[in-house]
Amino acid sequence: MKSYIGIDLGGTNVRVAKITEDGKILAQVKGPSYGQEGPAKVMANIKELIREIPEWKECSGMGVGVPGPVNTTAGCMVLSTNLVGFTNYPIADELSKEFGMPAYVDNDANVAGLAEALVGAGKGLKTVFYVTISTGIGGVLVVDGKTVSGKHGFGGEIANIIIDRNREKINYLNVGAIENECSGTAIKRKAEAAIPDKDFPHTGMVFEYAEQGDERAIEIVKGMEKDLGQLFATIACVCDPDIFILGGGMMKSADKFLPGVVENFKAMSHTAVHDTPFVIAGLDEPGIVGAAMLPVSQGK
Amino acid sequence: MKSYIGIDLGGTNVRVAKITEDGKILAQVKGPSYGQEGPAKVMANIKELIREIPEWKECSGMGVGVPGPVNTTAGCMVLSTNLVGFTNYPIADELSKEFGMPAYVDNDANVAGLAEALVGAGKGLKTVFYVTISTGIGGVLVVDGKTVSGKHGFGGEIANIIIDRNREKINYLNVGAIENECSGTAIKRKAEAAIPDKDFPHTGMVFEYAEQGDERAIEIVKGMEKDLGQLFATIACVCDPDIFILGGGMMKSADKFLPGVVENFKAMSHTAVHDTPFVIAGLDEPGIVGAAMLPVSQGK
Numbered sequence: 001m002k003s004y005i006g007i008d009l010g011g012t013n014v015r016v017a018k019i020t021e022d023g024k025i026l027a028q029v030k031g032p033s034y035g036q037e038g039p040a041k042v043m044a045n046i047k048e049l050i051r052e053i054p055e056w057k058e059c060s061g062m063g064v065g066v067p068g069p070v071n072t073t074a075g076c077m078v079l080s081t082n083l084v085g086f087t088n089y090p091i092a093d094e095l096s097k098e099f100g101m102p103a104y105v106d107n108d109a110n111v112a113g114l115a116e117a118l119v120g121a122g123k124g125l126k127t128v129f130y131v132t133i134s135t136g137i138g139g140v141l142v143v144d145g146k147t148v149s150g151k152h153g154f155g156g157e158i159a160n161i162i163i164d165r166n167r168e169k170i171n172y173l174n175v176g177a178i179e180n181e182c183s184g185t186a187i188k189r190k191a192e193a194a195i196p197d198k199d200f201p202h203t204g205m206v207f208e209y210a211e212q213g214d215e216r217a218i219e220i221v222k223g224m225e226k227d228l229g230q231l232f233a234t235i236a237c238v239c240d241p242d243i244f245i246l247g248g249g250m251m252k253s254a255d256k257f258l259p260g261v262v263e264n265f266k267a268m269s270h271t272a273v274h275d276t277p278f279v280i281a282g283l284d285e286p287g288i289v290g291a292a293m294l295p296v297s298q299g300k
Numbered sequence: 301m302k303s304y305i306g307i308d309l310g311g312t313n314v315r316v317a318k319i320t321e322d323g324k325i326l327a328q329v330k331g332p333s334y335g336q337e338g339p340a341k342v343m344a345n346i347k348e349l350i351r352e353i354p355e356w357k358e359c360s361g362m363g364v365g366v367p368g369p370v371n372t373t374a375g376c377m378v379l380s381t382n383l384v385g386f387t388n389y390p391i392a393d394e395l396s397k398e399f400g401m402p403a404y405v406d407n408d409a410n411v412a413g414l415a416e417a418l419v420g421a422g423k424g425l426k427t428v429f430y431v432t433i434s435t436g437i438g439g440v441l442v443v444d445g446k447t448v449s450g451k452h453g454f455g456g457e458i459a460n461i462i463i464d465r466n467r468e469k470i471n472y473l474n475v476g477a478i479e480n481e482c483s484g485t486a487i488k489r490k491a492e493a494a495i496p497d498k499d500f501p502h503t504g505m506v507f508e509y510a511e512q513g514d515e516r517a518i519e520i521v522k523g524m525e526k527d528l529g530q531l532f533a534t535i536a537c538v539c540d541p542d543i544f545i546l547g548g549g550m551m552k553s554a555d556k557f558l559p560g561v562v563e564n565f566k567a568m569s570h571t572a573v574h575d576t577p578f579v580i581a582g583l584d585e586p587g588i589v590g591a592a593m594l595p596v597s598q599g600k
Contacts, residue, residue, distance in 0.1 A: 069572070143443050144443075144444070146443075148427060148540075150427050150540020151540050151541065151542040151576060152540055152572045154536065154572060155540040156537075156539075157540070157570075158538060160533070160537055160568075160570065161537045162530055162533075165464050174568050233460070234538075237456075237457055237458045237460055238441060238455070238456070238458060238538045239441055239448050239450055240449070240451050240453070240455040242450070242451040268462065269460070270454060272369070272378070272453075273451070273454055276451060
């Protein structure tokens with residue numbers, strides 16, 4: 001069975017692993033990424049870590065997941081905020097030349113979605129849409145095992161989709177953008193404003209209070225269920241996925257809101273698509289496994 | 301150069317043509333489709349027409365465009381209103397067996413979009429989104445030369461996308477569904493209601509009156525530009541296409557509203573995607589050429 005190098009490069013830490021084509025981690029090393037010290041230091045460190053992987057030369061390719069939008073054709077970041085100096089830096093080219101194997105780069109949300117699509121809940125399916133809901137909201141469309149990153153690497157960047165024009169202006173995103181209405185940050189903001197007499201050490205408390213019968217919390221959860229239902233109905237109109245896979249921190253409370261989301265999705269969709277499954281992402285290490293899947297998705 | 305049989309099957313007429321892989325029509329025959337007389341008559345007629353095409357045996361495959369949703373894997377219609385008895389009828393299988401070459405079926409909007417993607421304005425591009433605005437609103441996503449029809453054949457069926465929750469309930473579609481707000485039918489409905497003192501022999505008159513300074517017409521056109529701008533911004537969040545190709549009868553008035561649509565698209569999108577081109581569909585015969593492109597898109 002073929003194996004690949006997966007690199008999960010963050011602003012603080014980096015992990016490098018050798019992974020089989022069906023997603024099993026054979027070896028892993030990690031350390032600080034030196035993300036504030038510039039590309040020379042960061043890349044030298046990654047190269048050292050790769051050489052620490054036993055029999056790395058047996059691998060058929062490598063992939064890097066990075067925090068930010070990527071020009072996947074050029075193999076570099078379009079905008080780099082957590083990795084100083086990496087905007088337009090040729091990560092893929094440099095690794096490919098150094099190690100003599102194909103190398104690819106994509107953003108970390110895309111990479112996690114690719115892992116779920118290829119070796120997770122979406123395995124064997126043609127059209128997969130992965131959505132992550134945590135501090136923010138992101139996603140990725142995977143068709144025939146390849147991420148649809150699009151012209152500018154913004155494919156799947158659903159945060160800015162408007163679900164209701166009549167909301168508050170929060171930040172640079174559109175009025176009524178789904179991220180400002182249903183991310184963990186957004187739900188906490190709404191809860192703290194509407195329920196000033198209670199504490200919210202974490203966002204999940206909103207669902208607890210709703211279960212306890214707090215009408216204000218119930219209203220927030222019902223609104224979230226409708227907003228997300230509309231988001232999924234909208235995505236289904238564009239690409240009618242075989243499955244929606246849901247990841248991100250908010251999924252810890254999925255049992256409290258996902259049934260309501262699916263109910264709203266159905267209410268806003270043609271009967272024919274009502275059987276589209278909504279599945280919680282289940283891989284332990286989607287970030288690094290997905291990075292290793294980048295060459296797989298390119299047929300390498 | 302390879303050639304293919306394209307079949308444009310409507311409820312009233314049918315056309316059959318031999319078409320090169322780059323979209324040139326070499327021969328064409330047409331006649332009534334006998335769409336009310338059932339599959340036996342319709343299919344016998346199509347087979348006769350195919351045999352009238354000179355050297356049809358040289359072709360490498362065939363494709364059929366039909367009016368309605370299709371299960372592309374099974375090669376049959378999911379719902380047939382204009383062709384009696386065709387729901388679940390194995391069109392592709394029957395043609396493939398009869399003529400000894402691969403045969404595919406897809407709906408006519410998908411097929412038109414495929415033609416524009418493969419041999420029209422989208423030629424050579426990786427991710428293409430085609431939108432048709434006429435009586436209704438439809439579309440298709442084409443990735444790597446293949447239509448993304450999705451699990452139920454509803455991929456690209458954007459008519460039901462909600463662009464504003466606070467609209468009138470019109471029919472079975474969602475409140476605020478784009479088709480009920482911006483199709484030719486919708487614009488005519490709004491114009492006749494808001495401007496009872498003027499005549500609308502065709503929808504394009506709204507744009508004429510707006511140009512003449514009628515405030516009520518101007519408001520309708522401005523609303524349409526914002527609604528469509530939001531639709532395209534939403535689609536771009538899902539798949540970030542290399543190009544939007546626009547077809548359908550409303551494009552006759554494109555010079556009157558498309559600049560405003562693009563302006564609104566930009567106002568609701570990240571700066572990075574502002575250079576996404578909006579191009580009017582330009583092929584003379586997208587229906588029949590696109591049908592012939594179905595086997596091409598499958599690598600046949």
